Amino acid sequence: MPDAAVKVYPVPGLPARASQRAAYAAALVVLAAGGMGLTGWIVGSDSLKSISPGGVTMKANSAVGLVLVGTSLLLQLGGVGRVVVWTAKAAAAVAALLGGLTLVEHLTGVSFGIDQWLFTELPGAPGTTAPGRMGPPASICFLLGGLALALLDAPERRQRLLAQLFALVVCCIGVVPIIGYLYGMDRLYAVPKYTGTALPTAVALFALGLGLVCGRPNVGVMRILCSPDPGGLMARRFLLPALLLPFLSAWIRTYGESRGWFDAEIGRAGSVLFLSLCSMLLILIGARLVSALERKRKAAEQQREELNARTNQILDNINDGFFAIDGAGRLTHVNRQAEELWGRGRADLIGQALPEDSLGPPALDLGAHAEALRDRKPRHYEVFAEPLGRWFDVSLYPEETGGLACFFRDITHRKSVEAALVQAKDEAERANRAKSDFLATLSHELRTPLAPVMLTLPYVETHPELPAELRSHVESIRRNVELEIRLISDLLDLTRVERGKLQLEKTEVDLHGVLHSVVEICREAESVPITLELAATRHYVHGDPARLHQVFWNLLTNAQKFTDRSGRIMVLTRQAEGHAISVSVTDTGVGLTPELRSRLFVAFEQGESKSARQKGGLGLGLAICRKILEMHAGTITAWSEGTGRGATFTVVLPTSPRVATPPAEDGAEPPPASEGLRVLLVEDHQPTLEAMARVLRALGHQVTAVSTAGEARVAAGRDDCNFLISDLGLPDGSGLDIMMDLRERFEGHAIALSGYGMEADVLAAKNAGFTEHLTKPARIALLRTTIDRLCSERPGARRREGSEVA
Numbered sequence: 001m002p003d004a005a006v007k008v009y010p011v012p013g014l015p016a017r018a019s020q021r022a023a024y025a026a027a028l029v030v031l032a033a034g035g036m037g038l039t040g041w042i043v044g045s046d047s048l049k050s051i052s053p054g055g056v057t058m059k060a061n062s063a064v065g066l067v068l069v070g071t072s073l074l075l076q077l078g079g080v081g082r083v084v085v086w087t088a089k090a091a092a093a094v095a096a097l098l099g100g101l102t103l104v105e106h107l108t109g110v111s112f113g114i115d116q117w118l119f120t121e122l123p124g125a126p127g128t129t130a131p132g133r134m135g136p137p138a139s140i141c142f143l144l145g146g147l148a149l150a151l152l153d154a155p156e157r158r159q160r161l162l163a164q165l166f167a168l169v170v171c172c173i174g175v176v177p178i179i180g181y182l183y184g185m186d187r188l189y190a191v192p193k194y195t196g197t198a199l200p201t202a203v204a205l206f207a208l209g210l211g212l213v214c215g216r217p218n219v220g221v222m223r224i225l226c227s228p229d230p231g232g233l234m235a236r237r238f239l240l241p242a243l244l245l246p247f248l249s250a251w252i253r254t255y256g257e258s259r260g261w262f263d264a265e266i267g268r269a270g271s272v273l274f275l276s277l278c279s280m281l282l283i284l285i286g287a288r289l290v291s292a293l294e295r296k297r298k299a300a301e302q303q304r305e306e307l308n309a310r311t312n313q314i315l316d317n318i319n320d321g322f323f324a325i326d327g328a329g330r331l332t333h334v335n336r337q338a339e340e341l342w343g344r345g346r347a348d349l350i351g352q353a354l355p356e357d358s359l360g361p362p363a364l365d366l367g368a369h370a371e372a373l374r375d376r377k378p379r380h381y382e383v384f385a386e387p388l389g390r391w392f393d394v395s396l397y398p399e400e401t402g403g404l405a406c407f408f409r410d411i412t413h414r415k416s417v418e419a420a421l422v423q424a425k426d427e428a429e430r431a432n433r434a435k436s437d438f439l440a441t442l443s444h445e446l447r448t449p450l451a452p453v454m455l456t457l458p459y460v461e462t463h464p465e466l467p468a469e470l471r472s473h474v475e476s477i478r479r480n481v482e483l484e485i486r487l488i489s490d491l492l493d494l495t496r497v498e499r500g501k502l503q504l505e506k507t508e509v510d511l512h513g514v515l516h517s518v519v520e521i522c523r524e525a526e527s528v529p530i531t532l533e534l535a536a537t538r539h540y541v542h543g544d545p546a547r548l549h550q551v552f553w554n555l556l557t558n559a560q561k562f563t564d565r566s567g568r569i570m571v572l573t574r575q576a577e578g579h580a581i582s583v584s585v586t587d588t589g590v591g592l593t594p595e596l597r598s599r600l601f602v603a604f605e606q607g608e609s610k611s612a613r614q615k616g617g618l619g620l621g622l623a624i625c626r627k628i629l630e631m632h633a634g635t636i637t638a639w640s641e642g643t644g645r646g647a648t649f650t651v652v653l654p655t656s657p658r659v660a661t662p663p664a665e666d667g668a669e670p671p672p673a674s675e676g677l678r679v680l681l682v683e684d685h686q687p688t689l690e691a692m693a694r695v696l697r698a699l700g701h702q703v704t705a706v707s708t709a710g711e712a713r714v715a716a717g718r719d720d721c722n723f724l725i726s727d728l729g730l731p732d733g734s735g736l737d738i739m740m741d742l743r744e745r746f747e748g749h750a751i752a753l754s755g756y757g758m759e760a761d762v763l764a765a766k767n768a769g770f771t772e773h774l775t776k777p778a779r780i781a782l783l784r785t786t787i788d789r790l791c792s793e794r795p796g797a798r799r800r801e802g803s804e805v806a
Helices: 014-043 060-078 082-108 136-150 157-183 199-214 220-225 230-259 264-317 336-342 366-375 412-462 468-498 511-523 545-561 594-598 610-615 621-631 686-698 709-718 735-741 759-768 780-792
Strands: 321-325 331-334 379-385 390-398 404-410 507-510 530-534 540-543 569-576 580-587 635-639 647-654 678-682 702-706 723-726 750-754 772-775
Touching: 014 060, 014 199, 014 220, 060 082, 060 136, 060 199, 082 136, 136 157, 136 199, 157 199, 157 220, 157 230, 199 220, 220 230, 230 264, 321 336, 331 336, 366 379, 366 390, 366 404, 390 412, 412 468, 412 686, 507 511, 507 545, 511 530, 511 545, 511 569, 511 580, 540 545, 540 647, 545 569, 545 580, 545 621, 545 647, 621 635, 678 686, 678 709, 686 702, 702 709, 709 735, 723 735, 735 750, 735 759, 750 759, 750 780, 759 772, 772 780
Parallel strands: 530 569, 678 702, 678 723, 723 750, 750 772
Antiparallel strands: 321 331, 321 404, 379 390, 390 404, 507 540, 569 580, 580 647, 635 647
């Protein structure tokens, strides 16, 4: 795009602004002179047409031309928009046409009838060749001024310079009559055929030329005057005195001679002496100015060198490597670290292109350097220098000068630390997975021997021939087996919590109902009396009923464990702030020390008291309770006044916005008992196989009991079985393989029974086709109700996924 298409002034600051203000003032002078002349013709006042009585008057066409060029100049100085620009150009064209036609009239003697088209002037007017006709100077100025206005913002530089030349000619023509009026030389303004010009017209034409020159401070003479360099400063200081001093000298000489102060010879000598002295003074002032500028330049140069030295010293002392390149990619600066890395001195590097083997190929990304130079945006990347065996962090920053600054830092140690951290993280994750696998295997190995015990104990307890003195021992066996099952479940729950795998199946739960159930179960132990006071009015919460039951059962059994039979336990509910319910479990037991309270909810923490160690347990219950409550957006806190003063555990849970109606199925009749099934039972643990077969036969089912996957496939092909109960871990395969092979046959009527109870185990069983997954040791009641429910459903139906937590 040509540089004049947009009005941009590359010389900012006071000179450019002053030039613009001078142009505006000149345009207003032109408009004022034209308006005054038109007013004089309208009202018939010669004093408005000509300042001097009986002198040359401004013609009507001259007044119109001044209004046109003044308007055009004013619009082009501040106008924005196509309409404004075209209006200004049209006014300039009309003024140029008016001046051109009048000039033709002077040259050819032909009259176009334009001299008196507005007003009539009588013959014999001073300085006039024809009535109403402007003089040749004004005609030339309107022609050149109109052309200059038309070319003021031309796209080509030559056209703009031509406009400046026309403006200077207009200035010169306008100043000649002014000199004549100033010195009383009527031949310069009153000769009709050559110089006839009124004083207001001469002043306006000079202002027009000055406004055209000053209106564009980035072109021509004004570009030099507005330049911030020493040349511009000298021109601004001395141009005006150089122009005015000769006029002042001539005026003094003329005025003195006319007054008789001195004759012509003394006047000439005095004028020469005055100009000589003024010239000497201007030269001395100029020399002083140049000296001051030189001192400032040297001071600035010294300051720049000092700044460069400090910068170099700083860059040499930093730990990062640094280099800078110009827009062509040549090095302009290199610090000591970069020299050492490249093995070359600054003298060999400065002015050269960036080495392609910088930091060792393909270390420096030269493409990124080129993009940063092109886009003028910072870049950052990390790169491995293979020959050096080191990592570098590289940062690129574009400079205002068009170059690029580059910092690079050795980050090999950081990368090594990061790699070590990643390795440690991987090892920790592997250890965590190994721990989870170990706990799952441990759970399986511990649960499997307990399965036949839990399946056999109900028959032993209810056997009519069991001696009375043995019943208490059998009951003790059952309680201890159930305690071990609870410990195993706590270990699995902790693993689920740590891995974020503990899942909740939330619904609207009546917390008072949960507390009633837990209290009744704990009262069966006939140990410490429990008082239940339910004062809360909003007692429905959105949660998992089984997990909430687990929380409060844990709190109550803990209270029973650490409270003597002579003590008491109170369970109290009340309404808490913010639509919440508070449940407190208070006992009169051994109490808590402040140190123990601070770590009470940490896994495996049991305290230091002898009572805590005697009561047994793994110290997992409260840690699991806190995690479960946090998953319900609840909290749990503990308080005690000290050892022997009892303890209070407070649970706060948000209540539901409405009281939910219990699900309809809670009050529905249980599914009818299923009898006469032909069950294929697969279990590799012989005692469990025998006990499970005995239980199923007692429930009225026919049982085909096998111990391996191969035997199961043979039995399925031989016997007409319609229900499958299978262990998952078998000597020659997996229960999952059996289910996938026989899925069509047992779809909707298959139970996985395993000591593996992690979420992944449950999901794998469901994906293989098992309808339910029960964790060993399964209770007889749960096994019976699960079989009855599956037989009452449509084949292929699915219930909620889960496993028993014994």
